[in-house]
Amino acid sequence: MKEFCDGNRVAVPGDDLTWRQLLDRANARLDAPTALADQRVVFVIDDIETALAATIYTLAHDLDAGVIDAGRVSDGVRERFAEHAITPIDLTAASHAQAAPYAAGDPVAQRGRVTVFTSGTTGHLKLVEHTWATLNTFDRVNNLPANHWFLPYQIGSYAWYQMVAMALFVPGQHLVAGDMKDLAASFASALGRGAVTASSSTPTFWRQALMSIDRAQLASAQLDTISIGGEIVDQAILDELRSLYPTAKIRHIYASSEAGAAIVVTDGLAGFPRSVTERQGEPVSVRVDGDRLFVRSRYANSTDDDGWVDTGDLVELRGDRYFFCGRAGNTMINIGGHKAFAPDIEAHLMKHPDVIWAKVTAKRAPLVGNLPVAAVVLKGTISPDEAERLLTSHCLEELAEYAVPRMWKFLERVPMRASLKS
């Protein structure tokens, strides 16, 4: 049996359990693991407790498995399972269906493989193969203080597995699972009960929390550790978190489901210092080739011959710091031959005190080819006409004229996807 921190606790809606207790429940519910030992399986669940129980069962019995929310399992996803010889095991019903044995010629299970489900930037479900070793990215963090982490991530995603692996393998790291039906309410409730001391989430998650939870309530929470990532982390959200939690350790993390956790930034500034690219070695090395970010990491699930992963993310050196400019191929806007990066425009918009969230895209336009257009969530009640004037003026103060959004859409709320990204 694989070793894990069986005393670490996992709070799920209505219960607070140790990993050992969760494993006991899984063992009682599921058949003997030998029935699954030769198969590659995915546990289809519809609640967080079962997801975590299936996960500890997977680890403890060294199975080849993943876990996915039933809501994501469409006919197309079932076809993907079949293509990869994955047997879905339905744990949503009162008694689970028996897994069918492999037909002759099917590949055998790879013990210890973990199938991670990610939506990527396209929204198309992608299967990424990891092991517990590559998921355990917190093994390089020394002296992590004991924490109760709010777990907001989509079940079975890379970020979810990273948090779960941390709680499995790092002593003193406990989880407080968010309720996916109303994440903001469960976050507010957990903060109000003092049940949470640490948070790992995305900028979009925090922006939605800032919209839906009273600021005084947020500020009163005793958060000691805040990790933020999954999207480009802009200066405005870092400053907002610093003002809410002046004494917390705030770090932003660059990670990808293929490259693993790669860059951890603790100086409170967006982007990362150039010096990060000058430190080559274990466990993570980073280099910039042209405008592309490459990572070599022991947490990566696949690499080229030299061990490097092309992340597909663009960066630009400004002064002594690299800033993220989005994904190659889809964030650069060509405006009559001038190039503007949507993340730069978004970051500038989100510096405005009346803006909580902004997204900039290209819209085809005559004469110049494309124009930047913006969708914005405002903090207060400002008329759209007034907001357009305010934000156009704000942009003209710092951005080149061609980079100033020309059309505006004002949204009522932050459009957060299940991945906590927008």
Added chain:
Amino acid sequence: MQRTEILKIMNTVLTNKGRPVIQEETQSTRDANFRSLDFSETALRIETKIGKELSFDAASMRQIETIKDVVDFFEGATATT
């Protein structure tokens, strides 16, 4: 689209940038500080308003010199779309 409506959109484009409104249609686009980006934005706003893409004749676009030319152009483009 009516000329007054086109002018109103052009003035919105200008005032959003903190520039003065158009004085008269005989003004050159240069004097009115109405630039190519503003022309594109105006087209986009008109397209959004009428819910259709405009078709553009490159030759007539090149002849634009005054605000009147711009208004004439969009009046014609919206009439034929």
